[in-house]
Amino acid sequence: MLEQVDVFPVTSELSLGPGTTAVVIDVFRTTTTITTALASGCRCVLPAADVEQAMRLIEPYRGSEGLLGGERGGVKIEGFRLGNSPAEYAPEVVGNRVLVFTSSNGTRALLECSDAKTVLLGCFLNVGAVARLLAAEQTVALVCAGNDGRFSLEDFACAGALCARLGRGATLNDAALAARATWRSLSRTLVRTLTTTSHARRLAELGFKADLAYSLRLDSVPVVPAFRDGRITLA
């Protein structure tokens, strides 16, 4: 039974006990993109801290099997096949492929959770599916990836949406109480509010306006990616 739910609004606050189930949230766009990729039939995703590590990880899958994806500064990395737009991760592109992926915030946050018992990937697309999995856990940490180390509204609101789905039994830390209150206050104007933040405006300027609307579709892709032993697959 769920006893404790802690939200970490920025990864610098992170401290995970060994029995903790962590959920990494990077709404714009890493966890949204990886959720989409796995729902599209991608076999597994190998997250890389940087481009150098990505190049090493792709090596065994050179040829038709492997795919390189990710971004720096919001845009596709030179030499990579795919960027960080979920729209790119269609079944005909990623089906049965191994994806090596690196991004500015999301993959870093994932790798920082390696102490956790289980690491799941959450976003608005799968919030209900993640909440159902978490109901069987005891101690849960919702880790907001943030934006270059700074507090990010979309990740915090998504953590709050998860808290709101987890029922009333558990103790919430202060940030979880605030995230849930933020979600309750913003849920009716979610798209209007979350498409006007500085991060959202930057992505729109880069040509990714459609990604914003897609990333805010609640419960539209009800699958849960899980990260273990260096690879992300469906839980």
Added chain:
Amino acid sequence: MLEQVDVFPVTSELSLGPGTTAVVIDVFRTTTTITTALASGCRCVLPAADVEQAMRLIEPYRGSEGLLGGERGGVKIEGFRLGNSPAEYAPEVVGNRVLVFTSSNGTRALLECSDAKTVLLGCFLNVGAVARLLAAEQTVALVCAGNDGRFSLEDFACAGALCARLGRGATLNDAALAARATWRSLSRTLVRTLTTTSHARRLAELGFKADLAYSLRLDSVPVVPAFRDGRITLA
């Protein structure tokens, strides 16, 4: 005219431009206590980073003029006259005295804002008075002192109450949008919610339950402490 309002939910995120007006918020209890002390006629407050510095700062005021106040772990420091309970700071105790003060979170946050153009002290007691002063500024940073470096709901909600009073012209950073949403969602159940957090429960266990209710009285002490040149006086 107010152009930018940034909330810093934890001081580890802090980065202040030289033209910034900072408001340090430590609802439980430093900024509440210092606001109360100045409203009670205390001449000025000298914040100290630690007990050692407090002892040096009090030296010129030994005798009837000076007073030592503050806490560690929530309780009064050995050898100090006063703790960190606003109830202790009555006119007959602090009137016309110089107070040297050190606390676990609030004074540290104050001293971390030394790059700012102006540093004000905010709490629920003076939220309207602070908002009126800020209306004349351009760039404002609302700095949540937090609890041992961690996110603190009462400070974040108070920052949100300030954002809600600052009108619609300014751009809010992500944390300011979340704080305002948190405030809007919690304002009707403020006392019930903010007296059940882990920090509030710890203070209640230490015998300071009355301080919690006092600290949440909106606009009850409409004066604004300002920190400049090492001392806090009324703005």
